[in-house]
Amino acid sequence: MNAVGIFRALGDTTRLAVFECLAGEELNVSTLTDRFGVSQPAMSQHLAILRDCNLLERRRDGKNIYYRASAQGMRPMIDWFNHYRAFWAHKLPRLQTVLNEIKQGK
Amino acid sequence: MKSNRENDPGSSGRSTIRVEYELAEEPAIVWRALTEPALLAKWLMPNDIRPVPGHRFTFRGVPSASWDGVVYCEILEVEPGKRLDTAGAIPHQGMNPRLTASTR
Numbered sequence: 001m002n003a004v005g006i007f008r009a010l011g012d013t014t015r016l017a018v019f020e021c022l023a024g025e026e027l028n029v030s031t032l033t034d035r036f037g038v039s040q041p042a043m044s045q046h047l048a049i050l051r052d053c054n055l056l057e058r059r060r061d062g063k064n065i066y067y068r069a070s071a072q073g074m075r076p077m078i079d080w081f082n083h084y085r086a087f088w089a090h091k092l093p094r095l096q097t098v099l100n101e102i103k104q105g106k
Numbered sequence: 107m108k109s110n111r112e113n114d115p116g117s118s119g120r121s122t123i124r125v126e127y128e129l130a131e132e133p134a135i136v137w138r139a140l141t142e143p144a145l146l147a148k149w150l151m152p153n154d155i156r157p158v159p160g161h162r163f164t165f166r167g168v169p170s171a172s173w174d175g176v177v178y179c180e181i182l183e184v185e186p187g188k189r190l191d192t193a194g195a196i197p198h199q200g201m202n203p204r205l206t207a208s209t210r
Binding site: 081084085088091092094095096097098099102103 | 123125127129131135136138139145148149150
């Protein structure tokens with residue numbers, strides 16, 4: 001899964017809140033449905049979208065299926081951010097070199 | 107040179123990554139590194155910058171699978187030796203890098 005899919009999945013107020021909630025505890029669909037005040041089909045749809053991006057882990061316990069946020073799921077997004085952090089981390093020492101050269105009249 | 111703040115959501119909201127650096131050098135020296143194409147190219151990317159409000163220029167980076175390497179920019183504001191504000195765009199990535207430099 002790439003960063004675009006994750007941004008799209010989390011770019012919805014309810015899904016982002018569900019994901020944040022599931023980062024703290026493991027819950028089943030009916031508990032989530034109650035907590036977020038949406039219909040069960042709507043919640044199932046949100047969970048499916050988050051799962052498609054590997055943002056959730058699923059555990060079956062009897063008739064219940066429990067969801068929680070996947071620790072690895074955010075990886076592509078973290079990589080995406082790191083790419084841009086690395087860009088400036090790489091360029092700024094070069095700026096310092098150029099500044100030093102200007103000072104020395106090179 | 108030290109990093110002051112990173113990923114500060116700032117006033118522009120959640121969709122902005124903000125990286126801020128403070129430089130110890132004289133503004134006149136920093137100004138040259140930011141506004142002379144050859145010096146700017148040495149540390150950032152090849153470009154055709156001119157510190158004139160409204161001037162449109164490009165940075166030419168190394169192309170990748172998802173980027174043709176071009177950053178389209180425009181000079182927004184110039185106060186020689188004191189303040190430079192540029193707006194940029196990487197269209198198909200939907201990114202708008204903005205570079206602003208100012209004296210304290």
